[in-house]
Amino acid sequence: MAKKTPPDRPPNHPPGRPPRRPPRPLTPERLEKSALAYLERYASSAENLRRVLMRKVARVARHHPTDPDQAAEWIDALVARYLKAGLLDDQTYAEGRARSLTRQGASARRIAATLAAKGVERDHIDAALASRDDGEDAAEADRAAAFTYARRRRLGPYRAPDKRAEHRHKDLAALARQGFSSDTAHAVIDADPEE
Template identity: 35%
Template sequence: MTGGRMNKHGEKRLPRPLDSARLEELALAYVARFATSAAKLEGYLARKLRERGWEGEGAAPIATLVERFVRAGYVDDLAYARAKSGSLLRRGYGQRRIGQALHAAGIDEQVRDEVRVGKGEERRAALAMARKRGFGPFGRGEPDRPQREKQIAAMLRAGHRLDSARELVNAATQEAALEWAGQGEEDE
């Protein structure tokens, strides 16, 4: 049997349309469970309205509800952007990819600029990716030209700059890669 509730005749029961109280309950449950941005919360509530319909008077108060949650501190785009940026950096993603993820989450450009990282953090993220994926001196043996090109392409897809990708993939030793990653410290 697939998901969904059934009535006494074995037919799938449609969920009740939403009203203001139920919409707020859904919003509270969502922000309690997930770190989110205002735009993501608004998208979630709009999707729930499409799925279930609206029972209340007039248009559903999604924007008003989201605004109230922002004022109450349940939703904070800056805090979300900082957390998401830090998480992606630790996983080895570059600044371009982080910017794309924040844009997709509805974070405005001013906030994205505020959480932009310095050169040192960008280098450490590139180093984290090279270590994790076994690129350059962190791999087994000396990579040949086609393998180096694939590694550089993977780093570019992860949002790293071309010069950083080349520097890491072409590093002669792990120590040289570590030294390069530490050079951006003074730029922060």
Template identity: 35%
Template sequence: MPDGSASRRRQRDRSAAPRPVGPAPAEASLRDAAMAHLARYGTTEAGMVRVLDRRIHRWAMRAADAGEPGDQVEQRAKAARLAARSVAAALVAAGVLDDAAYAEARARSLTRAGRSRRAIGAHLGQRGIEPELARASLPEDAEAELAAALTQARKRRIGPFRVMADPADDPPDGDDPAAHNRALGMLARAGFSRDVAERALSTERDEAERLIAQLKRL
């Protein structure tokens, strides 16, 4: 009868053995990785380069851990990073990656979620969108910014969406300076201007709901 403990030891030894490092990611494998990422997520050219660079970095770490000479690892990783940029540029040329379309779709989605123009611009910048392109993607409609602020107010239960335990004892934000200032601070930290924040907090609830519903149709 086979020794079960010996069999389990052999299985543990096999699972503990380091995986072969293999060659550095080449252009073909990086293209496959890029397409697999795009099948699940939208991104920009710069974002795709970061995704592929992380893949290359993981390979380099495994190669170094396996004892490969550091200068050889870096030389192969450098070639792989150049290939990653070539892959990203080819996807842009093919129209698979489109920074303008990504920025417009992302800006629209974030506006509907209650993000301010300022916050959306910062978000797009972090995703590698050029400032001019980011500005062009932002909604110009003043009502859209107000509706986004109202969406934020509804999430935070301030302004027209403030929940009062006892309306007789708990005045509206506008009649309670401390509560009003706290609400203004919340909207300011979310990136809304003082004027937009004041308008949002003074909007009647029915009108606020109408503007938010309108925003959702963007």
């Protein structure tokens, strides 16, 4: 005999877990509480915070009558207040994210695309890329990032010597997918492991 799903549990809900409660109706106070909780956990650009809060509005609207235009006004006022208070600063966010991505071995193209996806304006992206270079030219900064990425992924000179030639094209493709130029990728993959 098949087990019946309890009436308070949705049909596709995992067993052993209580069903999620629907969100409470939206108010400016709850929206601000959500914004502060998000900013406690994550650094964010102003546009990214706006998107996160609008997704919350959409979730609440599935359960309660919600005016999205009114909620957008609340969010705009909230973001403006946070910008004025210094809780949000797109330039600082862009510079910090660019430094972090550089340490991970990201190319300038990858950094620019990541920041643009988070809603950072182009002038902030350019300034962040310039600050990431720390006085060296952009090509040298990208080359250093490519070596970092190759070391993390054990590509090119960081691969076992007997496997380098066999995996050369694959390693070049991996660097190209990360946004590095062909010249940079070749310089890194063909580098002498002793250097």
